[in-house]
Amino acid sequence: MASAEEPLLHQYSENGITTLTLDQPKRRNSLSMAMLEELSTALEQVAQDSETRVVVLAAHGNVFCAGHDLTEIQNRFDDHEFQLALFKLCSKVMQQIVNLPKPVIARVAGVATAAGCQLVASCDLAVAADTARFATPGVNIGLFCSTPMVALSRNVSRKHAMEMLLTGELIGAARAETIGLVNRVVDEQVLDETVYRMARTIADKSGQAVKVGKEAFYRQLELPLADAYEFTSQVMAENMQASDAREGICAFLEKRNPEWSKD
Missing domain, CATH: 3.90.226.10 (2-enoyl-CoA Hydratase; Chain A, domain 1)
Structure with a gap:
């Protein structure tokens, strides 16, 4: 070293x-x-x-x-x-x-x-x-x-x-x-x-969303088309339960800037 x-x-x-x-x-x-x-x-x-x-x-x-x-x-x-x-x-x-x-x-x-x-x-x-x-x-x-x-x-x-x-x-x-x-x-x-x-x-984006998205991106690349959609459907459903997803959707509908979690 x-x-x-x-x-x-x-x-x-x-x-x-x-x-x-x-x-x-x-x-x-x-x-x-x-x-x-x-x-x-x-x-x-x-x-x-x-x-x-x-x-x-x-x-x-x-x-x-x-x-x-x-x-x-x-x-x-x-x-x-x-x-x-x-x-x-x-x-x-x-x-x-x-x-x-x-x-x-x-x-x-x-x-x-x-x-x-x-x-x-x-x-x-x-x-x-x-x-x-x-x-x-x-x-x-x-x-x-x-x-x-x-x-x-x-x-x-x-x-x-x-x-x-x-x-x-x-x-x-x-x-x-x-x-x-x-x-x-x-x-x-x-x-x-x-x-x-x-x-x-x-x-400046949600750290939770970026982490989920990066991992899913590389995993789905190696899957057949149908399996990729099955996998990413599950990912999105799980992502919807995250605090940042709920905050982001509410902020968009309320026309305000989101406040992302520190995770």
Whole structure:
């Protein structure tokens, strides 16, 4: 783990928004074992933090995240147990993002490649600077991006995912938006403004409803159509019993602003 003087990850919270910032620009914010451990711990803490409504995932430097630390991997070529532990931890972190009961927005400036692209795809939303670029280039070095493929293929169409995986070529931010990898592309000068306006908009909603909705969204994706409707019908009926649902409906009918619970 990093020392207290040299943290790999910075955490800052304000007005219901927690920003987690990868901060190892000299190593291209790579997902080393230590970085993944810090990120996993931070996500566990945020999940339990009742004050946090939205999470922003950002990075310092001109590279958002270059994927795994290849130097670390090279130094452990013959250590299969380490390699397996590394990829399992990375997979755990990606699932923590998906399972987090609060929305996660990726703020992407610079390059996001391999597991870094996986990190963007794993977030619920992504806003990119117009200079950002994305790739899953493992095929170029003989190490196919198999785990990044999981998140990528769940965000873009099969053919677009396969093109990225098989060619390993960088794509620009505009292309990433077209294929659904990111939500919005903006000038880098207004990237923060756009990201935090989106985060603020979501943070002002009912935390109860957002939590229920995010969990249901990912669960229904994996179900056949009829099962998805059966599941979401039950979710909505249960959601109707929540205090925020009752408050929201009454506020709408009474033409006033709702007062959401602190849960």
